Amino acid sequence: MTDVLARAIAGRPEESERGEIGRRDFFNAITAGAFGIAGLGALVVTYRYLLPNALFEPSMNFRAGTPDLYPLDSVTYMPDQQVYIVRTGDGLYAVSAVCTHLGCNTQWKPEAGLIACPCHGSKFKSDGTKVEGPAPRSLPHFAITLTPDGELLVDKLETIKAGQALRV
Amino acid sequence: MSETKNRFEAGIGSNALKTPERVVFITPKTSAQVKEKADRQLMSYPQLMLREVIAFEVLTILLVIVSLVWDAPLEQLANPLLTPNPAKAPWYFLGLQELLHYFPPLVAGIVIPTLVVVALVVIPYFNVNIKGEPLWAGDRSRRFLIFMVSVGLLLVFLGLYRAWTVLVPTVAIAGLTIVSFFQLKRPYRLISFLQTRPLSWWVMTWFIAVSLTLTVVGTFFRGPGWSWVWPWR
Amino acid sequence: MTTEEILNRLRATRAWRSIFRRGPARTNRTRSLAIFGNVFLHLLPVKVREQSLRVRATYYLGTISFFMFVVLTLTGILLMFYYHPAVPQAYLDMKDLRFVVSNGVFLRNMHRVAAHIMVIAVFWHMFHVFYRGGYRPPHEFNWAIGVVLLLLTLLLSYTGYLLPWDQLAFWAITVGTNILSAAPFAGPQLRYLLLGGNLVGENALLRFYVLHCVILPLLAALLIGVHFWRVRKDGGLTLRENHERDKK
Numbered sequence: 001m002t003d004v005l006a007r008a009i010a011g012r013p014e015e016s017e018r019g020e021i022g023r024r025d026f027f028n029a030i031t032a033g034a035f036g037i038a039g040l041g042a043l044v045v046t047y048r049y050l051l052p053n054a055l056f057e058p059s060m061n062f063r064a065g066t067p068d069l070y071p072l073d074s075v076t077y078m079p080d081q082q083v084y085i086v087r088t089g090d091g092l093y094a095v096s097a098v099c100t101h102l103g104c105n106t107q108w109k110p111e112a113g114l115i116a117c118p119c120h121g122s123k124f125k126s127d128g129t130k131v132e133g134p135a136p137r138s139l140p141h142f143a144i145t146l147t148p149d150g151e152l153l154v155d156k157l158e159t160i161k162a163g164q165a166l167r168v
Numbered sequence: 169m170s171e172t173k174n175r176f177e178a179g180i181g182s183n184a185l186k187t188p189e190r191v192v193f194i195t196p197k198t199s200a201q202v203k204e205k206a207d208r209q210l211m212s213y214p215q216l217m218l219r220e221v222i223a224f225e226v227l228t229i230l231l232v233i234v235s236l237v238w239d240a241p242l243e244q245l246a247n248p249l250l251t252p253n254p255a256k257a258p259w260y261f262l263g264l265q266e267l268l269h270y271f272p273p274l275v276a277g278i279v280i281p282t283l284v285v286v287a288l289v290v291i292p293y294f295n296v297n298i299k300g301e302p303l304w305a306g307d308r309s310r311r312f313l314i315f316m317v318s319v320g321l322l323l324v325f326l327g328l329y330r331a332w333t334v335l336v337p338t339v340a341i342a343g344l345t346i347v348s349f350f351q352l353k354r355p356y357r358l359i360s361f362l363q364t365r366p367l368s369w370w371v372m373t374w375f376i377a378v379s380l381t382l383t384v385v386g387t388f389f390r391g392p393g394w395s396w397v398w399p400w401r
Numbered sequence: 402m403t404t405e406e407i408l409n410r411l412r413a414t415r416a417w418r419s420i421f422r423r424g425p426a427r428t429n430r431t432r433s434l435a436i437f438g439n440v441f442l443h444l445l446p447v448k449v450r451e452q453s454l455r456v457r458a459t460y461y462l463g464t465i466s467f468f469m470f471v472v473l474t475l476t477g478i479l480l481m482f483y484y485h486p487a488v489p490q491a492y493l494d495m496k497d498l499r500f501v502v503s504n505g506v507f508l509r510n511m512h513r514v515a516a517h518i519m520v521i522a523v524f525w526h527m528f529h530v531f532y533r534g535g536y537r538p539p540h541e542f543n544w545a546i547g548v549v550l551l552l553l554t555l556l557l558s559y560t561g562y563l564l565p566w567d568q569l570a571f572w573a574i575t576v577g578t579n580i581l582s583a584a585p586f587a588g589p590q591l592r593y594l595l596l597g598g599n600l601v602g603e604n605a606l607l608r609f610y611v612l613h614c615v616i617l618p619l620l621a622a623l624l625i626g627v628h629f630w631r632v633r634k635d636g637g638l639t640l641r642e643n644h645e646r647d648k649k
Contacts, residue, residue, distance in 0.1 A: 055598045079249050102273065103579040104572070105251040118253030119576070120269060121393035136272060207450040213426055213435035213442075216449050223461050224468050231472065231518075235510035242499065245492045246571035248600070255572040258562050260520050260555060265576070277580035278588075288548045291531075292541035300534070372531055 064144075064152040067092060067168040075108050075115075075126050083142065083154060084108060084115070086126050091165030094144040094154040095128040101135040115139065128162060138162065253392045262386030263379050269394055270331040284375075291368070300366045304349055312349055333385045337377040345370055444626065446633050453638040462526035466554075467625065469519035473557075474618060476512040484564070486610035488603040491566040516558055523554045535639030543631035546624055553621045560613035563606060574609075575601050 021029075062081050070076055070087040077084055082097040082105060097106050097115075104119035114131060115124040122133025130138045143158035144166045152166075210216070243252075257265050267276040304311060319342045326335040348362035355363070391397035402410075411417055412425075423434035437443040452458060483502055484494045498505035527547060530536060536544035563574045578601065582592040597604030632638060 050594055050597075052597050052604060055604075057598055057600050057602060082249065102268075102576045104255055104576070105249060116393070118251055118393055119255045121395060134269060134272070207452050209448040210451050210454065211429060211432045212445055212447055212449050213432045215454060216445070217435075217442075219454055220464060223464050227465060227468050228472070231511055231514055234514050235507055238510065238514070239506065240510050240513035241569065242495055242565060243567040243569045245489055246566045246568055248571065250568075252568050252572060255576060256569075257573045257576055258558060259517075260558065261573075261577070268580070273580050273583040274585070278584045285548060285552065288527075289545045292536040292538065292544050369532070372528070376528060 060157045061153060061155040063147070064094075064154055066150055067146075067152060075110070077108055081154070081156070083156070084126070085152070085154075088127070088165065091167040092144055092152065093127060093162075093165055094142040095126075096140045096142060096156075098139075099135055100130075100137045100139060101133070106139070254390060254394055256386070256390075259383065259387055262390075263382035266333055266382045266386035266390065267331075270329050270334070297366050297368065302364045303345070303367045303370060304363065308349070315345065333382055334378055337381040338374065341370070341374040341377050444629050444633070446637065450637055450640070452640050458640050459638060460525075460529065462522055462529055465522040466519055466526055469515045469522060470621065470625070472515045473512060473519065476508050476515065477614065477618075479508055480512060481614065486564070486607050488566060488606060491564060491606060495565045495567070516561065520554060520558055523551050527551060530639070533639050533641050537639075539635045540631075540639065543628060543635060546628050546631065550621065550624050550628060553617055553624065557613060557617045557621065560609040560617065563601075563609045564613065566606060571601060574605070578605075 058080070062078075064078065064085055067087075070085055070092065072087055072089065075084050075086050077097065084093075084095040084097055086093040086095055095115075098104075099106050099117040099119065099122055101117065101120055101122050104117055106115045106117045106122075106124070108126075109116050113126065115126065115128070117123070117133065117135065120134050122135035123131045124135075124139050125131055128139030128141060140159045141162050141164070143155045143160050145153050145155075146166065146168065147153050256262060264276065264281065267280065270276070271280075303315075319338070322338060323335060323342075326332075326338065344362060348359060348365070351363075352359065388399040389396060412421075423431045423438055426432045426435045433447045435442070436445055436447045480498070483498055483505065485491060495509075498509055530544070530547070559574075559577065563570045578592050578596060581595065582588045584591060593599065595605070595608065596602075597608050
């Protein structure tokens, strides 16, 4: 059968006098093709099956209360969401607390004025800019908006460029 | 076979019928000599089976003794919000984690392990030096030059990345290789042994030395924030 | 009647002879039958070279690796009776095993110790085969199978590491899967497939459990069978003398 396949792939099936493919080779090729398609289909179906469509993970956007909860020049860690709400003179940022190196939770160190990662020693400023360590990038900022009733809304699925503060 | 005089060539193949697994190398202008008879063979049952049973019993006893004395650790319940400091992988991956300290995750975590696995699998398919020629056979000075340049480049690369944990064992093994280059009047047995070692032996020994160092450092010498600690503190 | 007479009469019964066909293994013929008449043992050769039985030839490292695998399978199956792969039940089950289940602590320790020994033995076995030259033709394919077995051993150890669901487990797996997402092209997708989601959570625990208890052990058992078969078909264990002969 492999020689049939080899001939079929090379485009040179067993030729009869009229230059047509022989019956045996034809049926062998059809069978091999059918098995191939079925096998491929099985693989694709299994792969799709293994990727879950419904996840029971916590919601990726959350409300963070009203802006006056956050004093000027403060860094507030929201533990359930792994986000820092940072307020500077420019306004409010939502900075991710997940280290960009390998996903460990960082910690805000007020005495040093830095966000530090315990895993491999990466350090960031309060606006997420990387200062030292093996982390490849600065901490990302999440989209932070004000709802109509005056509450802060952080959307972790949407990252924005650093430097865009929410002015309140 | 050939109509010319008796010439044997080194032949290697995977078909055990055509090329028997014991290949004989004949130096030119000599004749084939049988150096050994075939080994004596014993019946698997009982000779092999008995030894396997004994091995199993000994291992089980050792396992039981250690299990009675040492407890597997169990820390607190997993807390996605609290990262322990330091967060260490299981010991057989600590070498990799140490490497991660110097190189970006793509290189240390993906590229290097993949290259190592591919290199391991590919070793037997390259019929380089099938006779196991020592490293310094042939043109000694030329080989020494190539060796020094390659090692020099590697050390510069490691130094640029400040990968000391890899650099130190590399220097140690390179030092041994250099020592084996010099033909001393009455060398120690270790040195004469090293002088017979082929390149593949040196590469594998270097690999083991680096892996061991990385793992030992990652296990005992790294503390919070992956900073350097002395294990006795 | 003496014990021997009783045993002989037992052995003469039809029932016995329908199960054990060969008779006592006192001739080379019956000793051969003990190996190739047995469905499990006939993977092995009937005769072995005397030199390959010496401890110094191989330090029995392959044997150690295999036996550790057997011990891990047995202790693992026993541990499965008290373990639910759910969050946080898994951790509570670990506490159960430690304080409530008879010999739970002992079994878990055996499982852990055997796992460590297996990883060490497999690595050492690989290095020792290398230094013996046991990878050279015609053994190349068996060496490749060995490398795959090494990877399977490491994966088995890694998937098992998550199952206690303690801090050590959770963060070790977090770091490992984050490294995986650094792979080019398919990295993040592979991580999603492995974890069954974006986070290390209950889906991840269940997937690692299935990998650890079903998929990887089956693959390992199959490949171990091939590995033994290839050793035999390629002419038996490689011993140092065979390849060192031509050095002088």
